[in-house]
Each structure stands twice: as structure tokens, then as C-alpha cells.
Amino acid sequence: FHRKSRHPKPADFHENTVLEIVWTVIPFIILIVMAIPAARVLIRAENVHHSEMTVEVTGYQWLWRYTYPRWDINIYSRLADSSLRIAPLHSGLSPSSTPYYLHAVTHPLVLPVGEKVRLLITSKDVIHSWWVPDLGVQMDANPGLVNSIWVQILKPGIYRGQCNQICGWGHAYMPIVVVAEPKAQFLAWVKQWRQH
DSSP states (O other): OOOTTTOSSOOOOOOOHHHHHHHHHHHHHHHHHHHHHHHHHHHHHHOOTTOSEEEEEEEETTEEEEEETTTTEEEEEOBOHHHHHHOSTTSOOOGGGSTTTTSOBSSOEEEETTOEEEEEEEESSSOEEEEEGGGTEEEEEOBTOOEEEEEEOOSOEEEEEEEOSOOSTTGGGOEEEEEEEOHHHHHHHHHHHHTO
16 A cells, blocks of 8 residues: 555555445355354254153252152252262272262152153252253253253163352262153152152
């Protein structure tokens, strides 16, 4: 670039309306083409409607409560005693001798395979985060706020997770275990719990 007063031949630029329209419209079209399917996926991922059942998940320091409103079942899920016995430094026990050390619970969350389950997640004290990586589920549990997410487990099995929000000295003692069972076994489990 040259100033006309100092140099004999200044740069001579003229606008090109067609070029300006092209470099504005093409990126705009690309963004729209990407945004429409992305919005559909996000809307579908957040849509908790048409769920076959609902489970309320409540975080406490340092346990989870699972409530099945349809059957009036309340389950408190704590770190399993096998892990607690090893926790003291001079217990003489080794974490390697305990299966699923710090990842076993007293009572798992039991869900039916193949059904869309809505999880209503909240907390009674501090912020927690309900996280089960193999299910692709993570949702913060905030006091005074109910977050919702859904999960549909396709294969029977045991899925393990952890509170993913540092929530105090007992944070490491908030494992999550989800047991996915076929519908008939799930209903038998419900019947057994209702008899308690």
C-alpha cells in the first residue's frame, strides 16, 4: 500500500460486490447446513418426553438416593462395606484384594433394558455430578434445582460411575453402580423391593 502523496503509483482497489456476496453467503450456507442436523440431535438428546419410567436421583454427602415414584421405592446407595474396611491406613488389608475397591455400592440403581428412563437429578446439600461414562450420561445435581436427562440401556450388564464434582472430603466415596436387567427380571426385583 502506498500513499498517493509520497509514491507515484498508489494501490488502486475497487470493491467487487459479487466477490463480497460470495464470501459472505457461502459460509452462511455452510453454517446453516451444519446447524440444522446439530440442532435436531441436541433436541432429541435432551427430550425426556415419552419415557417409560422415571427415577429420581438425589445426591447427599456422601451417598445417592434412588426413588422409583411409580412403585414407591426409596433406595440409599452407599459405598460398600468391603471398601470401607480397607480405608483405614493400618487396617492390614489391601485394595487389590477387594474387587471393585471404591467402585462397589450397597444397593445399585436397577433399570430395565431397552426402556427409555427419565432421570430427575438433584442434590440435598452441595453440588454433585451423576456420571456413568459407559452410558454416556453425566448431569450435575444442584441443590434446589432438578435437572433431567434420559438413558436407554441396550445391553444387560453392570455399569459403574462416580460423582464427578468435588463435593467435600468424602467425594471419593460416592460410586455409582447401574444394573441393567431384562424387563422380567427388573419387575421381579421391583416386587422383591416392595415386600421390604
